[in-house]
């Protein structure tokens with residue numbers, strides 16, 4: 312099965328927010344990403360609004376032709392927005408104000424109570440719910456328990472591993488987690504830290520449906536333009 316690519320355009324908004332100049336506009340970027348073959352557009356509406364703003368999410372809802380995957384923390388005010396915007400999918404992520412980026416998967420076990428409120432509220436509006444988690448079987452079991460249809464496996468440790476042995480060990484965790492998740496009824500996506508060099512092995516994991524990739528694509532786009540950067544990623548995924 313061909314892997315789908317969700318292009319995360321948060322860092323288009325990061326560049327805009329660096330100057331508060333109104334450009335570059337993630338809403339325009341989504342058009343170029345879709346023209347280049349993206350299967351979906353991913354944005355993270357953070358509590359601190361450091362990149363994506365409320366206006367972006369509302370506008371993307373009416374312009375995106377593929378699907379919108381909204382990343383959000385277990386925050387009631389963001390839930391309220393999600394229930395108004397109605398993205399196609401929501402991925403629940405941990406959030407911590409000091410972090411530079413999402414630093415790891417959600418502790419599903421510790422967040423069970425909140426997840427049991429958030430997941431059905433989103434599903435009642437026909438939003439597909441995914442939970443971003445580390446490749447840890449205990450967390451994967453807890454995700455089923457909370458009613459999520461999907462998990463997104465955090466590939467950050469694989470991406471950050473130094474040396475072939477460490478990388479192989481981290482890759483095996485992702486591969487085993489994907490197999491285990493499917494065996495207990497979950498559908499599987501993956502993302503974080505994936506780039507043009509490390510994406511191919513992850514594409515060989517049969518259970519994974521969509522890869523959500525942002526930083527490496529937006530970084531390459533600075534040199535090549537966004538359409539070319541997205542096309543190059545689709546090529547790397549083949």
Ligand code: PXP
Nearest residue numbers: 413443502503504523524525526
């Ligand atoms: N998936 C999730 C849940 C994320 O939080 C992020 C980063 O916002 C990504 C995927 C994309 O990660 P990267 O920007 O490293 O490609």
